[in-house]
Structures are given as structure tokens and as C-alpha cells.
Amino acid sequence: MLCVGILFNFQFSIFNSAHAQSPLSDSAAAYVLTCGPGNDFYTTFGHSAIRICDPARGIDLVYNYGTFDFDTPHFYWKFMRGQLDYQLGRTSMNLFVDTYTREGRFVTQQRLHFDARQTANLYLLLEQNYLPEYRCYRYDFFRDNCATRVRDMVAMALGKGDTVLGSDWQAEPRSYRRLVSDNLKGTLEWWRLGIDMLFGLPADHRATDMERMFLPLEMRDIYAATLWRGDCGNANIAAPSEQLLPETRQPLAASFPPVVAFALLLVLVAVMTWKGWYRPWMDRVLFVLAGVVGLFLIFMWVGTDHYCTQWNLNILWANPLLILVAIRLERSPRWSLWLLDACFAVAAVWVLWCGLSPAILLLILTLALRTSVHLFRR
Numbered sequence: 146m147l148c149v150g151i152l153f154n155f156q157f158s159i160f161n162s163a164h165a166q167s168p169l170s171d172s173a174a175a176y177v178l179t180c181g182p183g184n185d186f187y188t189t190f191g192h193s194a195i196r197i198c199d200p201a202r203g204i205d206l207v208y209n210y211g212t213f214d215f216d217t218p219h220f221y222w223k224f225m226r227g228q229l230d231y232q233l234g235r236t237s238m239n240l241f242v243d244t245y246t247r248e249g250r251f252v253t254q255q256r257l258h259f260d261a262r263q264t265a266n267l268y269l270l271l272e273q274n275y276l277p278e279y280r281c282y283r284y285d286f287f288r289d290n291c292a293t294r295v296r297d298m299v300a301m302a303l304g305k306g307d308t309v310l311g312s313d314w315q316a317e318p319r320s321y322r323r324l325v326s327d328n329l330k331g332t333l334e335w336w337r338l339g340i341d342m343l344f345g346l347p348a349d350h351r352a353t354d355m356e357r358m359f360l361p362l363e364m365r366d367i368y369a370a371t372l373w374r375g376d377c378g379n380a381n382i383a384a385p386s387e388q389l390l391p392e393t394r395q396p397l398a399a400s401f402p403p404v405v406a407f408a409l410l411l412v413l414v415a416v417m418t419w420k421g422w423y424r425p426w427m428d429r430v431l432f433v434l435a436g437v438v439g440l441f442l443i444f445m446w447v448g449t450d451h452y453c454t455q456w457n458l459n460i461l462w463a464n465p466l467l468i469l470v471a472i473r474l475e476r477s478p479r480w481s482l483w484l485l486d487a488c489f490a491v492a493a494v495w496v497l498w499c500g501l502s503p504a505i506l507l508l509i510l511t512l513a514l515r516t517s518v519h520l521f522r523r
Contacts (some may be wrong), residue, residue, distance in 0.1 A: 178194055316366075321352055435462070466481060
């Protein structure tokens with residue numbers, strides 16, 4: 146957010162000089178570009194960028210906040226800890242379109258209903274933000290990403306005298322988690338499971354219209370329905386989307402549902418328990434794996450800068466106490482087993498209340514079955 150804050154301090158001087166010393170002609174136009182999802186996980190949610198087009202001045206540039214440097218020292222460690230800086234990239238419209246043509250992803254554009262002053266404001270803000278000292282920013286999946294940067298720049302370019310009136314956008318209220326999950330259902334169910342394990346309570350916040358715009362496709366639809374009042378009266382911020390590229394990629398095949406895999410695991414454990422075929426080493430493996438997951442979730446909570454992984458109640462079922470129980474197993478104190486079963490019950494309620502992947506509930510039931518067996522055999 147530092148870059149946006151610095152730019153905010155510059156914008157008033159930019160606005161005052163934009164009309165008198167505009168680098169654009171009066172026929173220049175600004176667009177929000179929305180790109181469809183790709184077949185790689187990191188492209189699942191699409192992408193957003195800003196296009197500035199001024200044929201009279203030979204300008205047709207795309208400003209893209211989704212770039213990063215793979216040569217950054219300790220790249221993967223910084224990415225895991227939420228300390229990787231993304232940066233603003235600038236390229237020609239032709240090169241931008243060529244990239245998405247090769248990937249088979251659709252591209253749409255919406256012309257912003259900006260006058261010449263506002264278009265110049267946006268262009269100058271982007272050029273200022275492209276300076277080396279301002280172009281980098283600390284990425285946050287929900288609060289500061291390639292789409293929210295576009296949203297914020299558009300809002301700043303509107304100017305102090307322009308008022309956003311509101312939106313006739315009609316959509317079911319949803320949490321961050323639900324918005325993400327809806328993009329993963331069917332083809333990326335295992336990724337959905339992993340994300341539901343990784344996200345904590347911040348992901349269950351019900352997103353406002355502004356907050357929903359962290360997803361490019363949501364932003365596209367909201368812009369088309371949002372009104373603002375400017376010098377020329379009331380108007381939509383952006384026109385309806387116009388397709389520049391069709392989608393030609395091969396759709397992903399539906400994945401094997403994790404809910405089926407964990408249902409089979411639960412049935413297998415239940416039958417083996419009933420028949421007396423279950424062996425102590427199986428509990429040790431099951432409990433240690435769940436406990437290690439819990440240790441990783443604690444690290445993501447307290448050892449990283451990720452907003453969305455804090456206050457993760459999944460550690461109630463992926464409980465590190467399970468590792469100690471696995472070590473002692475038959476000699477584990479009864480209080481530890483009672484405590485684990487209580488944690489499982491609370492975790493199950495949270496999973497149902499927040500609509501997490503049903504596979505997590507089945508895993509909780511599997512763990513609870515085995516701890517209960519040890520508890521009531523004492």
C-alpha cells in the first residue's frame with residue numbers, strides 16, 4: 146500500500162497540471178482489460194490491467210500490476226512468507242494480446258467513461274507509478290493485487306470533485322472464501338481443499354462490492370453497474386465489456402473429488418475398526434500427518450505476513466497434540482483424548498458454518514473415530 150499512499154500525495158499536483166500540460170490528445174481513451182482464467186493454478190482467477198490508447202500521439206500501452214522477478218533472491222521462501230514484491234509492468238497492447246493469444250485466454254476491455262482530464266490523470270498516475278522507486282508493492286491476495294491496484298488507480302483518476310454514487314450490482318453476499326471456492330469447483334477441487342485448509346478467519350469476512358473487486362471478473366461486472374457524478378452528469382464508470390480475444394484454451398478436465406477420496410478413507414477406517422483389523426502403526430501415521438499439517442498452519446499464521454492465513458481454526462483438527470498422542474498412543478492420558486475430541490467438535494461446526502470443503506469434515510470424522518476408540522477402551 147506504500148506506493149498508492151505516495152501516489153496519493155502526488156495526485157493533486159498531477160491533477161492541477163494534467164489539463165494544461167496533458168501528454169494525451171483529447172481523443173485518448175482509457176480501458177480496463179479483463180483476462181480470462183488459464184490452465185495453471187496461478188492464472189485461475191484471471192487478470193486485470195489498464196490500457197491507455199491515444200492514436201493521435203502513437204500511444205497504446207498496457208499497465209500490468211501482476212509481474213514479478215523470478216531472479217529475486219530467495220524467491221520461493223519470500224513467496225511462502227508473503228514477502229515477495231510484485232511490480233507494475235508496462236508493455237505495448239500488441240505484445241500483451243500476443244501473450245494471451247498463445248495461452249488461449251479471452252481478453253475483454255471496458256472503456257472508462259472518462260473525459261480528457263480524467264484520462265490524462267490516469268495516464269500520469271500510471272507513469273508516476275512506473276518509476277523504479279514506486280513500481281514495486283507488497284502483494285496481498287485479497288487486499289492488494291493486480292485487480293485492486295487497477296481499482297485504486299481508477300478511483301484516484303476520477304478526481305476530488307467526482308463522486309461515486311453507488312451500484313445497481315445485484316449479487317449474493319459472499320465471503321472471500323466463497324468467492325475463491327466458486328472459481329475452483331469442478332476442475333480444481335484439490336486446490337480448493339488446500340486453500341480451505343490454509344485460509345483462516347479473515348477469509349470468512351463478507352466482502353463489500355469494493356472488496357469483491359480483488360477478482361478481475363467481479364471487477365468487470367461491478368464497473369459496468371457502478372455510477373458516478375462528474376462534470377457531465379451521472380454515468381456508468383465503464384461501458385459494457387467488449388471482447389478482444391475469444392477463449393481457445395482446452396478446458397481442464399474435472400478432477401477426482403477429494404470428498405470421494407476421504408469418504409472412502411472414513412469407510413475403510415470404520416470397517417477395519419469394527420472388524421478389529423486396525424493396527425497401532427496406522428494411527429501413528431494418521432495422527433502424525435494431521436499434526437504436521439497443524440504445525441505448517443501455525444507457521445503460516447505466525448511466521449508469515451499473509452493476511453488470509455491468520456486465525457486459522459483448522460488447527461483445531463490438525464492439532465499438533467496428535468503428534469504426542471501418536472508417540473505415546475496407548476499410554477496417552479485420557480484428558481488429551483477428551484481435549485482432541487472437543488477440538489474436533491468445534492472444528493466440525495466451523496467447517497459447516499463457513500462452508501469449507503466437505504472433505505475436511507470427513508477427515509475430522511476419521512480422526513475423531515480413532516481418538517474415540519482409544520478413549521473408550523480405557
